[in-house]
Amino acid sequence: MTRIIGLTGGIASGKSTVSTMFKEAGIPVIDTDQIAHDLYQKGTTVYDAIVNHFTSDILLTDQSINRKKLGQIIFANKTKRDELNQIVHPEVYHVVDAEIERYKELDEPIVVVDIPLLFETGYDKECDATVVVYTNYENQIERLISRDQIDRDYAAMKIDAQLSLDAKKEQATYVIDNSFSILDTKRDFNHVLEQLEVK
Ligand SMILES: CC(C)(COP(=O)(O)OP(=O)(O)OC[C@H]1O[C@@H](n2cnc3c(N)ncnc32)[C@H](O)[C@@H]1O)[C@@H](O)C(=O)NCCC(=O)NCCS
Numbered sequence: 001m002t003r004i005i006g007l008t009g010g011i012a013s014g015k016s017t018v019s020t021m022f023k024e025a026g027i028p029v030i031d032t033d034q035i036a037h038d039l040y041q042k043g044t045t046v047y048d049a050i051v052n053h054f055t056s057d058i059l060l061t062d063q064s065i066n067r068k069k070l071g072q073i074i075f076a077n078k079t080k081r082d083e084l085n086q087i088v089h090p091e092v093y094h095v096v097d098a099e100i101e102r103y104k105e106l107d108e109p110i111v112v113v114d115i116p117l118l119f120e121t122g123y124d125k126e127c128d129a130t131v132v133v134y135t136n137y138e139n140q141i142e143r144l145i146s147r148d149q150i151d152r153d154y155a156a157m158k159i160d161a162q163l164s165l166d167a168k169k170e171q172a173t174y175v176i177d178n179s180f181s182i183l184d185t186k187r188d189f190n191h192v193l194e195q196l197e198v199k
Pocket residue numbers: 010011012032033036067068070071074081084085088089092115116117161162
């Protein structure tokens with residue numbers, strides 16, 4: 001029986017940091033950001049649907065999708081964000097479901113699905129347990145500013161595009177606090193592995 005663990009957090013809370021820890025523990029991770037990224041390649045139905053909806057204004061000179069510009073559009077406008085989500089999410093979850101079936105055929109004991117919008121899309125209902133990577137709002141802002149080289153207002157806009165981290169924490173089976181050092185986070189992570197009885 002393959003157990004499905006939904007991994008989420010807030011933007012820049014540390015999902016990828018914890019996702020790497022699962023991989024280092026030998027646990028397969030399905031990364032929905034990466035799946036969405038791959039679906040954006042020129043020639044896919046998602047690429048065509050996005051260009052059709054948002055026009056070629058969101059293309060770079062090499063005809064690839066200008067992720068930065070698309071981000072600026074959708075993080076500032078909920079209607080456009082919902083429209084992009086309606087184009088992308090069904091295709092992402094189609095790939096996720098196929099990946100999970102493959103792991104079930106391999107009789108993999110546990111699979112982690114890294115989904116930024118786990119609760120927003122209701123995919124937590126498909127999981128046997130959920131893990132929320134938590135940090136405080138100020139940390140999220142600071143990390144976004146330094147990682148994405150954006151200003152405070154845009155960082156706040158990106159954070160506000162999701163359910164609050166406190167709300168996600170409330171719904172989580174397990175919470176990993178990623179507010180301090182990576183060593184502290186690793187301690188929380190190892191505790192979650194024990195709870196999941198991963199040998
Ligand atoms: C807006 C886009 C172009 C920005 O691309 P960029 O390379 O700058 O960021 P990346 O894809 O790595 O996402 C970074 C983080 O942004 C947040 N985020 C991404 N999409 C969304 C969204 N639709 N709503 C809320 N937060 C989002 C997540 O926390 C994600 O981890 C891209 O995120 C996108 O296409 N999003 C729509 C598809 C989606 O919802 N992806 C999330 C996983 S299914």
